[in-house]
Amino acid sequence: PHPNHSLMTHSSMTIIALRWLALIFLIIITVGGNVLVCLAVGLSRRLWRISNCFVVSLAITDLLLGLLALPFSASVELRRGRWSLGGVLCNLYVSIDVTLCTSSILTLMAISVDRYMAITAPLSYSRRVTTVRVILATVAIWTCSLAVAFLPINMGWNTDKEGQYCQFEWNNSYVVVYATGTFYAPLLLMTGMYLCIFREARKQVSFCRTLDTHKAMLKAQSYCTLAAVLGAFVICWLPYFTYITCMGMKGQRISPNTSHSVVLWLGYFNSALNPILYPAFNRDFHRAYRELLCCRRPSRMKLKLSDNSVHKRLTSPSSISQHLNNKDQTKRVGKEPYDTNVV
Structure with a gap:
C-alpha cells in the first residue's frame, strides 16, 4: 500500500479512538x-431540605440523559449521523433526548x-415554597418537556424521508x-433572578462584615458560585x-456536520x-461527598454528642443573649441574612 494512505488511515483511526474516549469519559462523568x-x-439527613x-x-434528569440518550448520541456521532435501528426507535430516542435536555434547562430555571x-425573602421562604408547590412545579416542567418533544414527532415533523439519519428534524x-x-x-x-440575588447578597455581605468576617467571606464566595452557575449555562447552551x-430562520435543514456536533455536545456537557x-x-454536600467517597458514615455516638452540644449551645445563657443581640441588629437592617448553604 501507498505510505501516505497508510499514514492517513492510522491518523483517522487515532482520531476516532480519541473521540470514543472523550465521549465515553463524558458519559461516565455525567452518570x-x-x-x-x-x-x-438520600443518605445525609443534613441535606433533607x-x-x-x-x-x-x-440530578435525576441529567442521570437519565446520561443513561438513555447519550450512549445513542455517541453512536450516532461516531457513525456520522447514520442510524440503523429503524424509524420507531429513532423517534423514541430523539423524543427522550429532547425531553431530558428541556427538563434540565427548565429545572435550572x-x-x-x-x-x-x-x-431575598428568607422569612417567608418556608411559607411560600412548600412541598406541594415544588411537586407541582416539577410536574409542570416534565409536562412541558414532554409536550415540546413528543408533539413534533407525533405530527410527523421528525420523519426522515431517506431513513438513514436520526436527529430532530x-x-x-x-x-x-x-x-x-x-x-x-x-x-x-x-439572568434577572441572579442579578437580584447579587444585589441582595452584596447588601448582606456589607452587613456581615460588621458582625463576622468569616461569615462575610462565605457569602462573598457565593458570588463565585452564582457566576459559575450562570456562566456555565450560557457557555454550554447558547451556541446550540x-x-x-439561525438555521431555522434561514429555512435550512440541520444536517450532521462538525459545527452541529460541537454545539450539541457542548450542551450535553452542562x-x-x-x-x-x-x-x-x-x-453540607461537601461533607456528604467525603463520607460517600471515603465509604464512612458518622456514628450514632458522634451524632448524639453533636445533638447534645447543639442543645447546650441553644440553652446556655450566653448563646441566648448573643442570639437576641443578633436578632436586634437584624431588625435594624430589616431582613435576616440568608444561609450561605442556600446558594
Missing part, C-alpha cells in the same frame, strides 16, 4: 456525578427562582418558538440554540457540570 448527588441527598428538591430533580426567594417555524420558550425566556429569567435558531456547580459549593 457518576449525578448518582453521587442522589446518594448524597426542600431547597434541595430541585437539585435532586436536576426553577432553581434560580428558588434561590431568589430564599435569599426541525419545522422551521417551530424551532424559533421552541428555542424562545425553552432557552431564551429561561435565560432572561435566570443560536445555531438551530449535564456533567451541574453535579459539580450546584451541590459542590455547599458545605
Whole structure:
C-alpha cells in the first residue's frame, strides 16, 4: 500500500479512538456525578431540605440523559449521523433526548427562582415554597418537556424521508418558538433572578462584615458560585440554540456536520457540570461527598454528642443573649441574612 494512505488511515483511526474516549469519559462523568448527588441527598439527613428538591430533580434528569440518550448520541456521532435501528426507535430516542435536555434547562430555571426567594425573602421562604408547590412545579416542567418533544414527532415533523439519519428534524417555524420558550425566556429569567440575588447578597455581605468576617467571606464566595452557575449555562447552551435558531430562520435543514456536533455536545456537557456547580459549593454536600467517597458514615455516638452540644449551645445563657443581640441588629437592617448553604 501507498505510505501516505497508510499514514492517513492510522491518523483517522487515532482520531476516532480519541473521540470514543472523550465521549465515553463524558458519559461516565455525567452518570457518576449525578448518582453521587442522589446518594448524597438520600443518605445525609443534613441535606433533607426542600431547597434541595430541585437539585435532586436536576440530578435525576441529567442521570437519565446520561443513561438513555447519550450512549445513542455517541453512536450516532461516531457513525456520522447514520442510524440503523429503524424509524420507531429513532423517534423514541430523539423524543427522550429532547425531553431530558428541556427538563434540565427548565429545572435550572426553577432553581434560580428558588434561590431568589430564599435569599431575598428568607422569612417567608418556608411559607411560600412548600412541598406541594415544588411537586407541582416539577410536574409542570416534565409536562412541558414532554409536550415540546413528543408533539413534533407525533405530527410527523421528525420523519426522515431517506431513513438513514436520526436527529430532530426541525419545522422551521417551530424551532424559533421552541428555542424562545425553552432557552431564551429561561435565560432572561435566570439572568434577572441572579442579578437580584447579587444585589441582595452584596447588601448582606456589607452587613456581615460588621458582625463576622468569616461569615462575610462565605457569602462573598457565593458570588463565585452564582457566576459559575450562570456562566456555565450560557457557555454550554447558547451556541446550540443560536445555531438551530439561525438555521431555522434561514429555512435550512440541520444536517450532521462538525459545527452541529460541537454545539450539541457542548450542551450535553452542562449535564456533567451541574453535579459539580450546584451541590459542590455547599458545605453540607461537601461533607456528604467525603463520607460517600471515603465509604464512612458518622456514628450514632458522634451524632448524639453533636445533638447534645447543639442543645447546650441553644440553652446556655450566653448563646441566648448573643442570639437576641443578633436578632436586634437584624431588625435594624430589616431582613435576616440568608444561609450561605442556600446558594
